[in-house]
Amino acid sequence: MRKYYQGLQRLSLPVVCLLLLAGCVKDDCKHTYKIYTPVYKTLTQLRSEVKSVAARALVNPGKIYVKDNMVYLNERGEGIHMIDNSNPQNPVNKSFISIPGNIDIAMKENILYADMHCDLAAFDVSNPTAVTVKKYVTKAFPSQASNTLSTNPDSIKVIIDWRSRDTVLSCDSYNWLAGCSSCGIFFSASASSSSSQSSTSSSGVAGSMAAFATVGDYLYGLDWSFMSIVDITSAANPLFVKHQPLGWNAETVYYFKNNLFIGTPVGMAVYNIQNPTNLAPVAWAGHWRSCDPVIADDKYAYVTLYDGAICGTTAKVNQLDVYDIGNIAKPVLVKSYPLTNPHGLSKDGNLLFICDGRGGLKVFDASDIQNIKLIKEISGIDTYDVITLNGIAYVVTKDGLYQYDYSNTSNIHLLSSLKWSKASN
Helix, strand or coil, rough: CCCHHHHHHHHHHHHHCEEEEEECCEEEEEHHHEEEEEEEEEHHHHHHHCCCEECCCCCCCEEEEECCHHHHHHEECCCEEEEECCCCCCCCCEEEEECCCCCCEEEECCEEEECCCCEEEEEEEECCCCCCCEEEEECCCCHHCCCCCCCCCCEEEEEEEEEEEEEEHHHHHHHHHHHHCCCCCCCCCCCCCEEEECCCCCCCCEECCCCCECCCCEEEEEEEEEEEEEECCCCCCCEEEEECCCCCCCCCEEECEEEEEEEECCCEEEEEECCCCCCEEEEEECCCEEECEEEECCEEEEEEEEEEECEEEECCCCEEEECCCCCCCCCCEEEEEEEECCCCEEEEEEEEECCHHCCCEEEECCCCCCEEEEEEEEEECCCEEEEEECCCEEECCCCCCEEEEEECCCCCEEEEECCCCCCCC
């Protein structure tokens, strides 16, 4: 969701975005298109909407974060569900934090960090039913702010929605506008001019789809083609440090042994954080254009590639790529495994869990990287992300949160499910 709005924001600001829907109308050279106009709110307006409320149903679950006996589950674009998981067989939906535009989650101690469009909000969640805001870091993600100079939340606006309407344009007008470099108009494609055509420790654990990572006294948050670095030495008082360019549209970040593994639409990047406020590029491994969350262990990096318009590709690339990172500066592709529509993944020992989208949850024995073997396939769920921790796999699906006991690999079984239709209120 955030990437969708970011893309439109870059193409349209400060005027409008015209997206072509159809080609020329038969026998009369005209173009049918939609005109999109942004809907804005100031940071002050958005902050007034932040509040801790009673538990609400899961409708569109996204990123996941696990800490102690709590599960924090993002409701895409709307906030965070706080789920008491003291008994994994009976998780209790305790409360909800309403956060406009929220996508990502991270934690240190009892402080939860959440993005709110261009803001970073810090919450004290020590009492799940009475969450309090400790601080807002204004424009922690500046690429999403309309006003790049001001630090006044009253004057900083962000796009919270788009309004559209259909209209028709003659071919002459269309051609003129399409060739106008200063008109603030974007057409998604050229139409034919022929009139005969129609047309997610102290920090807890995040999932592999996360765009946030907390490492020691720093929080790293992806912001389009940049990394926002925030000092969280004092957990309740985050301080913005810098906005470091990365050079591409970064999607996910995973921390392992002093390195950040970053998934982008065109490859996996590795940055060293020995100097935590100055990321140093270590390696790059390119691949087909696709979405690609990544995790790593001592020897290998595991990258799932999946297709879709949000990744900017129409290529049907759905697979697991395994890289040898014995020499971290020179990742070597070892082998690729075909999958259905892989998204998040997690690894515990030799067990590799992959959320294969509509293909369900798949558990592999990855002890032999040249011959990864499927040992369990759970179908009937459309999976998005997974965290494995202490024998429990926390799986986010389109309809909620599922937990599986994998302590006995010969008997991996469902412990509980918290679905949108059954969430407590």
